[in-house]
Each structure stands twice: as C-alpha cells, then as structure tokens.
Amino acid sequence: EPEVTQTPSHQVTQMGQEVILRCVPISNHLYFYWYRQILGQKVEFLVSFYNNEISEKSEIFDDQFSVERPDGSNFTLKIRSTKLEDSAMYFCASSETWSQVLENTIYFGEGSWLTVV
Amino acid sequence: SQQGEEDPQALSIQEGENATMNCSYKTSINNLQWYRQNSGRGLVHLILIRSNEREKHSGRLRVTLDTSKKSSSLLITASRAADTASYFCARDMDTGRRALTFGSGTRLQVQP
Numbered sequence: 001e002p003e004v005t006q007t008p009s010h011q012v013t014q015m016g017q018e019v020i021l022r023c024v025p026i027s028n029h030l031y032f033y034w035y036r037q038i039l040g041q042k043v044e045f046l047v048s049f050y051n052n053e054i055s056e057k058s059e060i061f062d063d064q065f066s067v068e069r070p071d072g073s074n075f076t077l078k079i080r081s082t083k084l085e086d087s088a089m090y091f092c093a094s095s096e097t098w099s100q101v102l103e104n105t106i107y108f109g110e111g112s113w114l115t116v117v
Numbered sequence: 118s119q120q121g122e123e124d125p126q127a128l129s130i131q132e133g134e135n136a137t138m139n140c141s142y143k144t145s146i147n148n149l150q151w152y153r154q155n156s157g158r159g160l161v162h163l164i165l166i167r168s169n170e171r172e173k174h175s176g177r178l179r180v181t182l183d184t185s186k187k188s189s190s191l192l193i194t195a196s197r198a199a200d201t202a203s204y205f206c207a208r209d210m211d212t213g214r215r216a217l218t219f220g221s222g223t224r225l226q227v228q229p
Contacts, residue, residue, distance in 0.1 A: 031215065043160070043205065045216035056215055091160060098215050103148065103165055106207075106217060110159035 002026040004109035006092050012115045013082055021077045021112045023092030032075045033093040033106065034067065036060070043091070049075065050098070082116045089113050122220050123206060129226040136193040138223040140206035143187060147209045150217065151180060151191050154203045163191075163204075198229040 005024045013019050025032050034046040047057040049067055064086075066078045075094075079086055089111040098104050123140045130136055140149070148167045152160040166173045166182045166189065173180045179192040193200055203224050207217040 033216075035217075042221055043207075043217075043219040045218070048215045058216065089157075093160075103167065104209060104215075105150065105162055105165050107162055108152070108160035113157075 002107075004092055004094055004107050006090075006109035006112050008112055009110065010113040010115070012117060015084060015116055016081050019079045019082055019086075019114060021079075021090050021092075021114070023075045023077070023109060024073050025075055025092065025094030026096075026107060027073070029094035029096050029107075031055075031095045031098050032067075032069070033095075034077045035091045035093060035108070036088040037091065037111075038085075038088045046077075046090075079114075082114075084116050087114060087116045123204070123223045125223055126221065127224045127226070129228065130196055131228050132196060132198055134196055134227075136196050136200070136225055136227070138191045138204050138225070140189045140191070140220055141187060142189075142206075142208050142218075146184075149180075149182060149189050150207045150209065151178075151189075152205045152207060152219075154205065154222070156202075160205070193225075196225075196227045198227050201225060201227045 007022045032049040035043050037043045045058050047061045047067055048055045064080050068076050091108050091111045093106045093108045095104050095106045146168050148165055150165045151163040153163055154160050164175045164180050166180050177194045182189045203222040205219050205222040207219045
C-alpha cells in the first residue's frame with residue numbers, strides 16, 4: 001500500500017540552527033500537509049500546500065517556518081533558527097483531493113522527531 | 118473550544134472485550150476521520166465517515182456519527198493486545214478549511 005515517507009526519523013539540533021524535514025507524499029496525491037505533535041499534546045495543523053503554493057496555514061506557522069516542493073516528489077519543511085519549544089514530532093501528510101463533498105482521506109507519515117537542545 | 122474532545126481519556130480492558138471511544142465536536146463537519154497512533158509512532162488512518170453517513174464498518178471497527186448531537190463513536194470489537202494504542206478523531210470542519218482538527222485522544226490498553 002502506498003505510504004507517506006519521512007526523513008529523518010529523529011534529529012537533534014542546537015538551538016538557533018536551521019532544520020529541514022523531508023517528506024515524500026503518496027505519488028498521485030495533490031495536497032500536502034505538515035502537522036506537529038508536542039510530546040503529550042494534541043496533533044496540531046501547521047500548513048497545507050497545493051499547486052506549488054501554501055493554501056492555508058495556522059498561527060503556529062510563522063516566519064520561522066517555510067515549505068517547499070523542490071522537485072516532483074519531495075515536500076520539505078524548513079525551520080529557521082530553531083527554538084527549544086520547536087521540539088516535537090512533525091508529521092507530513094497527503095491527500096488525493098480536497099473537497100467539501102468528496103472523501104478527503106488524509107494519510108500521515110511516521111513522523112520526524114525533532115529535539116532542540 | 119471548537120475542537121471538542123474524546124472520552125474517555127484512558128480505557129483499560131481485557132482481551133476479547135469491546136472498546137468504545139467517543140468524540141464530540143462543536144461546529145459542522147464535512148467528515149470525521151479516526152486515526153490510531155502507537156506510542157511515538159505515526160498516525161494510521163482507520164476509517165472516514167461522511168457527514169451524511171450514520172454508520173460505517175471496517176473489519177472489527179464500527180464508527181457511528183450523530184450530527185444532531187455532534188458526536189461520533191469508535192467501537193473495536195473482540196479487542197486484541199495489539200489494539201493497544203491511542204485513538205484520535207479528527208474533524209474536517211465545514212468551514213472551507215482543509216486542516217483536520219484533532220482531539221486529545223483516548224489511550225486504550227488491552228490486557229492480554
């Protein structure tokens with residue numbers, strides 16, 4: 001079964017450093033997402049991406065964050081100047097479509113644990 | 118909160134018993150999706166139920182949706198130790214937003 005793959009599975013970084021988390025969405029999917037889950041807390045939406053641009057973002061997704069689809073398969077989340085509170089599991093997700101009338105099953109990857117020290 | 122909550126927060130049962138988890142929400146939805154998460158792992162999609170559906174089955178899973186009460190339930194029948202995980206409902210809000218809104222989840226422990 002097709003799946004969303006993420007790398008790295010775990011990254012430890014110094015505060016202030018830049019981090020890039022990578023994702024390969026399911027190949028025929030058109031919508032891509034990043035979510036995060038701080039340890040012990042809810043899964044939170046960060047950003048959605050469609051047609052090579054951000055379609056929606058949450059208040060968490062500030063200027064520190066950026067997303068990019070550098071080629072036909074990868075989808076990346078960049079965190080500039082990481083802070084301690086950025087420590088979390090970051091999930092990439094994708095869906096074939098998004099519609100108010102169709103099923104929009106969203107498939108998640110295994111996540112990338114980011115630890116900022 | 119617009120997000121609603123799952124209950125119970127934690128549930129411990131014996132293998133073979135049924136487990137029921139509930140999810141409530143406050144605004145209209147397009148659909149509602151249930152996910153499972155093993156400790157420290159990714160979110161595995163279990164089942165999606167549309168706002169115009171009342172019940173859906175997938176193997177040992179049964180999901181119901183009551184839009185008048187703004188609630189959903191996930192029933193796992195004949196539970197197994199391998200069902201031990203956290204279960205989340207995620208709402209696709211009828212607001213034009215593409216983002217899923219997750220609850221806090223139910224931690225299910227199935228004792229062998």
